């Protein structure tokens with residue numbers, strides 16, 4: 001099962017390697033990882049997507065928590081949540097395909113961010129599955145380069161608040 | 162606000178933490194700190210190899226319960242200490258390791274004797290720090306001691322750039338440490354305690370399975386109270402030996418790969434396993450699916466990651482072992498309508514079964530005329546020391562025979578590398594223990610292979626008047642590995658025959674120590690008596706039956722009921 005963990009960390013040198021070292025040392029896998037400062041510059045938020053059965057996820061959560069520099073660990077996927085990922089794709093766009101590329105990008109509410117005579121670079125944001133669907137559609141046309149941010153996620157506010 | 166050098170600040174901080182003895186080895190990066198130490202009342206024990214420093218400081222902690230401190234220079238000094246740090250980490254020993262580092266301006270430049278020791282030790286420390294500015298120096302040290310000794314203890318490394326130690330700083334006032342992100346749970350959940358107690362009341366075949374956590378949290382008294390009041394048999398892990406008196410009728414000795422028949426059978430047939438400060442290590446459980454498969458499991462541990470890691474637990478209790486056991490004892494004394502005597506009597510039939518197992522399959526070995534059986538040496542050491550010595554061990558058969566045949570009746574009297582199984586641990590550990598208790602008898606039970614891994618520490622023992630006794634169970638083999646080869650590799654003794662071994666008697670003499678040798682059984686007692694009468698360092702070289710094996714043995718991966726017996 002896929003799980004999205006949100007981890008608050010002390011924003012200090014070496015902290016990220018404690019987290020990644022924990023995963024590699026114990027044979028847990030990381031599907032994606034995204035980290036940046038929070039409003040408090042002393043604290044960063046790390047969003048991590050991993051897979052495993054309940055007992056593995058329980059171990060991962062406990063082990064993360066055991067790291068001294070980790071402040072809080074939440075398994076966001078246990079709750080209602082929103083997740084987003086951004087992708088930049090450079091795609092072949094020659095005269096026959098230029099219009100089609102634009103149509104697809106439009107359907108996915110993407111934006112063209114760079115243009116040349118033979119390619120477009122586009123920016124698209126969405127859930128990991130939406131991004132995957134887009135990639136599947138564009139592949140036959142010809143993807144020249146692709147960069148993904150990895151997932152970030154946030155729990156939804158509870159209804160009665 | 163007092164101004165001083167960084168080195169003086171470190172010394173002052175160590176004094177505030179109550180440190181009197183440290184173990185270290187100098188070098189360019191820590192020369193300022195050694196200089197400052199000279200003006201203090203702290204003794205540095207100058208070892209002969211940094212691994213020895215860390216093991217000795219580790220052992221100092223194991224026997225006293227205090228935080229052990231080692232001081233190493235940068236680069237090779239620090240890397241030489243890594244095995245020691247990993248050893249302490251695997252056995253959850255509270256330590257602070259101070260390492261020198263190149264000046265801040267050179268960090269990252271591949272400077273002379275620069276290594277990223279914080280990077281190297283990240284997976285084998287509880288936490289570690291590179292101090293990067295002078296305001297942090299003292300607060301980081303204080304935090305290091307705090308982290309080392311609280312929660313599940315462990316080694317904490319602090320890397321100290323040379324320029325910070327040479328430079329000036331203002332010494333900050335002491336204030337209580339509160340860390341928002343680190344708050345170990347000591348108090349047990351009271352609902353879980355009640356659940357556990359009710360489960361104990363339902364049980365007819367309970368077993369207490371206790372580990373090093375009981376010793377680390379000084380919970381032995383509370384454990385004794387629980388076991389004796391309710392008549393519950395106790396088995397201990399290697400790290401748990403001494404947590405409950407080995408001579409007590411309720412003790413079943415060690416469990417697991419080389420555990421007693423009784424302990425392994427009892428765990429297999431028990432209906433309730435009460436695990437306290439133990440972690441279901443593979444050397445204890447054997448084949449996981451069959452471990453305690455008829456039992457409900459209560460697990461008390463201060464580290465939540467230990468719980469349900471290998472074995473699914475029915476009643477988890479995250480707490481300090483002492484707090485939890487005390488809470489259980491007080492539940493039984495306060496809960497209305499419980500007659501402890503009657504409850505204890507409910508276990509009589511179970512104890513009868515256990516007594517039958519012990520009578521039928523005791524921990525034993527075969528005598529063979531004048532051949533020296535290693536088990537006999539251990540029995541005689543136990544007898545002639547009145548069980549009062551602090552025993553350290555090396556690793557291998559020597560370690561297992563000691564665990565099986567020495568009756569440890571008190572906590573903090575058995576010092577051994579359990580989790581990592583580090584050969585070369587025993588001699589520096591003996592020195593660490595002797596520095597902590599100069600008046601006690603300290604004996605390292607060694608193998609001929611292991612003792613050669615840190616034999617240089619004989620000089621340290623001599624220099625600091627540590628009259629440790631070393632009993633080498635000499636089989637001229639890397640015996641434990643040879644045993645596996647005999648049993649599972651067609652007796653192909655690949656690289657386990659020590660064709661050249663030094664003359665340990667002469668070697669002892671070369672260091673100014675006493676060397677004694679026994680080659681037949683009748684010489685064993687006189688040699689031990691002579692050694693115990695000496696106030697010098699003594700090596701006793703016992704030529705033992707070369708191919709003696711450690712039994713019982715559970716082959717790796719097998720269920721613990723599938724024991725090979727003598």
Ligand SMILES: Cc1ncc(C[n+]2csc(CCOP(=O)(O)OP(=O)(O)O)c2C)c(N)n1
Nearest residue numbers: 557558559582584608609610611639640641
């Ligand atoms: C540093 C280290 N290297 C290798 C091993 C693997 N090992 C475990 S026991 C053993 C043999 C130890 O031989 P010895 O000290 O003579 O003890 P014996 O088993 O013969 O009593 C070895 C090589 C280890 N535990 N530690």
Ligand SMILES: [Mg+2]
Nearest residue numbers: 608609638640
């Ligand atoms: Mg040997």
